[in-house]
Amino acid sequence: MTTSVPADPETAAAAARAAGRRRRIALAVVLTAAFMDLVDATIVNIAIPSIQRDTGATFSAVQWVTAGYALAFALGLITGGRLGDIHGRKKLFLLGMGGFTLASALCGFATGPGMLVGARVLQGAMAALMVPQVLAIIHVTFPAHERGKVFGMFGAVIGLGAVCGPLIGALLTEGNLFGLEWRPIFLINLPVGIAGILLGRRFLTESRAPRALRVDLIGTALATAGLLMLLYPLTQGRESGWPLWGFVSMAASPLVLAVFVRYERAKARKDGSPLVELPLFKIRTFAAGAGVQLAFGVVSGLFFLIWTLHMQLGLGWGPLHAGLTGVPFSLACSTAAGVSVQRLVPRFGRKVLQAGALIMLSGALVYLWAAGRYGTALESWQLAPAMLLMGAGMGLIVAPITDTVISEVPAEHSGSASGIFNTTGQLGMALGLGLSSVAFFGVVGDTGQPGGAGAAAGAADALRASFVDATTHALWWICGGLVLVFGLLFLLPRRSRAQEVAERSEPAAPEGGAGPEQRQQALVS
Template sequence: MTTTAPAAPEAAETAAPAADRRRWIALAVVLTASFMDLVDATIVNIAIPSIRQDTGASFSALQWVTAGYALAFALGLITGGRLGDIYGRKRLFLLGMAGFTVASALCGLATSPGMLVGARVLQGAMAALMVPQVLAIIHVGFPPRERGKVFGMFGAVIGLGAVCGPLIGALLTEGDLFGLAWRPIFLINLPVGVAGILLGRRFLTESKAPSALRLDLVGTALATVGLLMVLYPLTQGRESGWPVWGFVSMAASPLMLAVFVRYERAKARKDGSPLVELSLFKVRTFAAGVGVQLIFGVASGLFFLVWTLHMQLGLGWGPLHAGLTGVPFSLACSAAAGMSVQKLVPRFGRKVMQAGALIMLSGALLYLWQAGHYGTALDSWQMAPAMVLLGAGMGLIVAPITDSVLSEVPAEHSGSASGIFNTTGQLGMALGLGLSSVAFFGVVDGTGHAEGGARAAAGASFIDATGHALWWVSGGLVVVFGLLFLLPRRVRAQSAVADAAAADEAGREQPVLVS
C-alpha cells in the first residue's frame, strides 16, 4: 500500500488557483451557450425576408421557422431539466450543445423551406436540453457568496444577447458572406458550438440530483398534441382557405388539454412527478402571473414578427437599416430593466409593472399612428420615440415579474413554478407567431398585393396589415394591465430573497458531484 505525504502549502496554493480558473472557464462556456441560444432566438426575424426571397417559402412556412423553435423549446424545457437531474447536467449540456450545433448546420444548409422548419424544431428541442442545465451548473460550481456576482453576469449576457441578436443577424444577412445570403446566421454557431463542446468536456464538473423527479413523457405528448391542435390550423389555415378540419381541430383542443389535466392529476397521485404541478394554480397570484406571461408572450411574439416585416417588406429597408432601428428599443429595455429591479420595484411594487404595460401600450399606439400617418415615407428617427416607449415598458415588466409571481408560491414548489412560468412565456411566443395568420397575413392577403405588383402597392398592403396587428398587440397589453392587478401589491425583500433561494434549491436540488 502506498501512502502519500500531505501536500506542501505551496502545492495547495497552486491547486486552489487552478480549481478557481477551471470554474471560471466553465462559467464562460455555459454563458456562451446561453448567449448563443438567445441570439439564435432573436437573429432569425431580421433575416425572414431574405429567407423568403431565397427559398420561396410561403408565409406560413416562415411562421413555422420561428414558431417551431419556440414551441419545441417550450415543450422540452421541464423535461430537459429533469433529464439533467437524472443523467447528469454536464452530460445533457454537452448533448444539447452538440445537437444545437448540428441543427444549426442543417438550418444553414437547408435546401427547402420544409428542411429549414424541421431543423429549427430540432434546434429548439436541443436548446431545451442545453439551457436548463446552465443555472444548475452555476449552482454546483459557485458558493452562495459568489452567486450574486455570477447571476449578475448571467443577466448581463442575456441583455447583451437581446441587443446583439438583431444586429448580428442584420450584419450577416446584408453582408452576404460568400454569397450565402441568410445562411451565415446559423452557420456562425458551428465554431462556437465546437469550441464550447471541447472546453465543456474539459472544464465542466458533472453533477446529478440525489432524488430527481421522474420523467412525464405521456404528459409531454398530451400537451404537445393539444397545443398543435390549435397552432397547426391557426398557422396553416389561412393558406389552405380555412378548411373545416382546422376549426374542428381547434374546437377539440380543449378536450385534449382536459385529458392532459386529468392525466397530470393521476400522475401526481401515483408518483408525485407530473409535468405540471396543478396545485400551483390554486395560488391566485401564480395563476394570474401565468396569465400575464402567456398574454405578454403572445403580444411580444406577434409584435416582433410584424415589426420586422413592416420595416423590410413594407418600408423597403435593408436588414442593417432595420437592425439599427431596433437599437433604441434594446437600450431602453435594458436600462428600464435594471432600474426597475434596483430602484423602482422596492419602492412602488406592482405599480411599476402596470406602468410598464401602459408605457408599452402608448408606444404601440404611437407606432400604429405613425404607420398610418407616414405610410411608406416613415423614417427611423420618426419611429424612435415609439421604440423607446415599447422597450422601456417591456423592461419594466420582464425584469421584476418573476419575483412577484413566485412570491406566494410554497417554497417546496418554487422550482416547479419557475419551470412552468418560463415555459408559459415560450408558449405565448409560439401562439403569437401563429396568431399572425389572422392578425397580419390575412390582411396582407386581403389587399391582393402580397406576392407581387407595384412596389408601392405591396408596401401599402404591409402597412395596412401592420396597423391591424398593432391593434391586436394593444388589446393584449390592456389584458396584461388588468391581470397585473391580481399580483401582490409589494413583494417583501426578505420573502423575495428566500423564495429565490428556495427556487434554486427546489428546482435543481442539492447536487451530487460525479467524478
C-alpha cells in the first residue's frame, strides 16, 4: 500500500507562478500576432502614394496591394482554422507567423509592383493560418475564470491596432529610415516575427480539436475561382479599356459560385465538412448579418483607400499630416466601440447599429460638403467633424455586430458561424477595393498615372483637382452603401436572443453572473 505525500507548499506555489508566467508570455505572443495582422491590414493605405512614386505602380497594382491581402486572408480563414484543429494550433500558428514574417521581408525588398502584390497575397494567406489560432490558443491556455479578463485584453489590442496602424505607417514612411521610404512598414515585422516564433516554440502549448472537420480544398478552389473571375476584371478592366473578356468573366462568376454552392451541399451530405455551412443562411438573423457585414466591408474598403489618396494626392499632404488627421477618426471609433458593447446595445439593441449607420452617413455627407466647399485648400481642422462622425458611427457598428448576429446561432455552430462572418467582412473589403476602379479611379483617369500626360505637362493643380473630384464621386457611392447597410439592419431582431434571456433572468441572477465572458467562450468553442 502506498501513501501520498502532500506537496511542499513552496514547491506548489513556485509551480503555480511558473505556470502563470508561461501563460502570460504565451498571451503576449498571440496578442502580438493579432496586432501585427491588424496593423498590416491598415498600415499600407497611408504609404500607397509613396509606393506608387517609388515603384511606378499603376492604379490597378495599387488596388491589388491592398485587395490581394484581404482576398487571400478571407479565402484562407476557415481552412486555416480547420488545419489548426487537425494538425495542432501551435504548429499552424508558428507556421503562419513564420510565413507572415517571410512575406513581410519579401514586401520590404520588393523590386517592383508585381513582386509586391505577390508578397502581399502570400502575407494574407499566412495571416489566414496564424490568426484563427489566436482565440483557440487563448481558450485552451487559460482557465475559465481568467478568460473574461483575457478576452478583454484581446479586444483592447484590436482597438489599439486600429488606432495605431495608420499612425505607425505615417511615422515610418515620413521618417524615411535609412532612405528606405515606405519599406520599413513591412520590415518592422521581421524582428517582431522572429521573437514571436522563438517565444512561441517555448511557451505555447499544443492542442487539437477532438473532432475536427476535414479541409475542403475543392470548395476553396471553386470559391477562389469565382471571386477572382469577378474581382480581377473589375480591378484591371479600366486600365485595359474594359475588354470583352472582362465582362464575360464577371458574367460567368455567379455561375462558378453557383457550382460552389451545389458542391458544398453535396459535401455536407457526404462527410459533413463543407467549407461553408449553408444551413446557417436559413437563420434569418445570420443571413441578414452576413449581408450587413458584406455591405459594410465594401464601404470600409472603398473609404479607407480613397481617404488616404485624397489627403496625399489630392490635398498634397505628407504621410504624417495625413496620419495625424486620421487620429480623431480612430479615437472616436475605439471610444464608441467600447460604449456600444458595454452600455448601449444591452439597453437599446438594434437601434444602436442603425444609429451608427446614420452617424456614418452624416459624416460622409459632411466630408462631401467640405471637399466640395474648400477643394484643394481643405485643412485638417475642416475635415475633423467628418472624421469624428464617421469614426463614431463605425465604432457603433463594428464592435457589437458579431456578437449580435452570432448569439442567434445554435452554440454547436458558433465557431463555423464566426469564421464565415469574419470571412464575409474581408471579402466585402476586397470587393470595395475592386469597385474603386469605377467609383474613384475612373474619375481620376489617366492623368493620375506616374509619368502621365498631365504630370509631364506640369499640370499639378489640375491633377490634384481630379483627385478631389474623384473623392466626392466615391463618397456618393459610400453614402449609397451606408443607406443599404441601414436598410439591412432592419432585418436583424430588435434585441438579440441573448439580451432577452439576460433581461428575463436578471432579477434572479447572482451578483457577478454570466456575461461577456460566456458569450465570448461560445464564439471560440
